[in-house]
Amino acid sequence: xxxxxxxMTGTAVxxxxxxxxxxxxxxxxxxxxxxxxxxxYPADGQNRCLLAMRAGLVITGCGRIILIDNGVGNKQxxxxxxxxxxxxxxxxxxxxxxxxxxxxxxxxxxVLTHLHFDHCGATTRYENGQPxxxxxxxxxWASRSQWENSLSPTPLEADSYFTENIDAVAQAGKLxxxxxxxxxxxxxxxxxxxxxxxxxxxxxxxxxxRTVVFAGDVIPVAPQVSPLWISAYDTHPLTSYCEKxxxxxxxxxxxxxxxxxxxxxxxxSTVRKINSFFKADPLMSL
Numbered sequence: 001x002x003x004x005x006x007x008m009t010g011t012a013v014x015x016x017x018x019x020x021x022x023x024x025x026x027x028x029x030x031x032x033x034x035x036x037x038x039x040x041y042p043a044d045g046q047n048r049c050l051l052a053m054r055a056g057l058v059i060t061g062c063g064r065i066i067l068i069d070n071g072v073g074n075k076q077x078x079x080x081x082x083x084x085x086x087x088x089x090x091x092x093x094x095x096x097x098x099x100x101x102x103x104x105x106x107x108x109x110x111v112l113t114h115l116h117f118d119h120c121g122a123t124t125r126y127e128n129g130q131p132x133x134x135x136x137x138x139x140x141w142a143s144r145s146q147w148e149n150s151l152s153p154t155p156l157e158a159d160s161y162f163t164e165n166i167d168a169v170a171q172a173g174k175l176x177x178x179x180x181x182x183x184x185x186x187x188x189x190x191x192x193x194x195x196x197x198x199x200x201x202x203x204x205x206x207x208x209x210r211t212v213v214f215a216g217d218v219i220p221v222a223p224q225v226s227p228l229w230i231s232a233y234d235t236h237p238l239t240s241y242c243e244k245x246x247x248x249x250x251x252x253x254x255x256x257x258x259x260x261x262x263x264x265x266x267x268x269s270t271v272r273k274i275n276s277f278f279k280a281d282p283l284m285s286l
Contacts, residue, residue, distance in 0.1 A: 010208040011058065011059065011061050011188075011205060011206065011207050011208075012058070012207065013056060013058050013207055013212050014056070014057045014100075014286070015054050015055070015056060015259065015267050015286065016054070016055045016056070016091070016096045017052050017053070017055075018055050018090065018093055018096070018122070019052070019071055019072065019088065019089050019090035019091055020053070020087070020089050020264060021051055021086060021087045021088070022048040022050060022051065022084060022085060023048065023049050023051050023085065024047060024048060025038070025047045025049045026047065027231065027232045028049050028051075028220075028221070028232075028233075029041075029223075029224075029231065029232075030229070030230045030232040030234070030237070031232075032226075032228070034047070041222075041223045041263075049221075051221070051262040051263075051264055052261070052262055052264045052267075053071040053072060053119070053261065054260070054263075055068060055069045055070050055071060056068035056069065056203070056212075056259060057097070057102075058188065058205050060185055060188065061186070061187060062187075063108075064109055064184075064185055065102060065106055065107050066107075066108065066109040066110075066111060066184070066188060066203075067093070067097075067107055067109070067135070068111045068113070068203050068214050069111070069112060069120065069214075069216070069261065070093045070119075070120060070121070070122035071090070071093060071121060071122050072087055072090065072117060072121040072122070073120075073121030073122035073123070073125070073165070074090065074122075074125075075121060075124070075125065075131070075165070076121060092122075093122045094134065104136065105137050106137075107135040108137065108138055109138055109140075110123060110135055110138045110139070111190065111201060111214075112140065112142045113200055113201050113202065113203075113214065113216030113217070113261070114142075114143075114146050114196070114197050114199070114201070114216060114217065115147070115149075116157075116160040116161065116217075117160060117162050119216070119261070120165045120166060121162070122134060123165055123169060124164060131164040131165075131167065133168055133172055133174060136172075138174065139174060140166075140169045140174050140175050141176050141178065142178075142201070143177065143192055143198075143199030143200070143201055144177040144199065145192075145198045145199030146197065146198060146199040146201075147166075147175070147177055149197065149199070150163070150166070154235065156235050157235060160197075178192075178201070180192065187207070188204070188205050188206075189203070189204045190202075190203055191203075191204060193216075193218050193243045193246075194239050194243060195234055195236050195239040195240030195241075195243045195244075196216075196217040196218060196231070196233065196235065196240055197234075197235055198235075200216050200217065201216070202214060202218060207286075210254075210257055211254060211256045212256070212257045212259060212268070213247065213251060213256050213258045213259065214259045215247065215259060216261055217231070217233070218244060218247055219247065219248075219258060220260060220261055220262035221263040221266070222263050222265075222266040222269050222280040222282065223280070224244075225244075225248060225258075225269070225271055225279070227241055227278065228241065248271055248278050251270070252272060252273040252278065253273075256271075257270055257286060266282045267285075268283045268286060269281055269282050270283060
């Protein structure tokens, strides 16, 4: 289905929830006491926070079909079944695209904010026992520093990478590594942020209404617009703080919409700066 059939003119953005899992609240919010964060993000009796995995579908005015992240996929579910994550209600990204009239072969670009398994697991699938690209015609965008880190991770991130999620794409010659901020096309700019991990990509998508920022794990859930609320999963917390401020100051000044990849309750928000604080104003749709 082409853009005219969809009734589209400019660049359009849609969010696809690929499933849910649980993470320990102390891990999600780090040094922030539960008494503070639980007023803004719920946890169950086992101190578990419900998290989403929210991919982005971007169809540009120039005809590109771009997928931003794609969830955990299904290749590692057996490995992960005994972990505390408890993945459930998973959506097959190809089925989700099919419902929108898009085949995997029509996807022109896959942007991976980073290579942790909950963001890129559906980039490949098993065919005859071997990993193969799910989107055979797509250029897959990742940062060079993140790619190199995935090949030789620090002990803090070693359990977050599975080589079968990306190796087949590289072997097919479809992996495009970036070293600095760049434009994917006229309406999509890829910008690099460190802190949670090295070289995370945050795509900035310009629509007719506003700029939409796919913050990935820079600001994974809406309450973390509070700059000091840093996840224990972040490898360099002070860098995370500075990078969040950089993103938030611009978002507040430009009325940008921030997509929260992991927020099960607030898919996206705008941000207001009040003195030295930031407040997320939920947007239930884009």
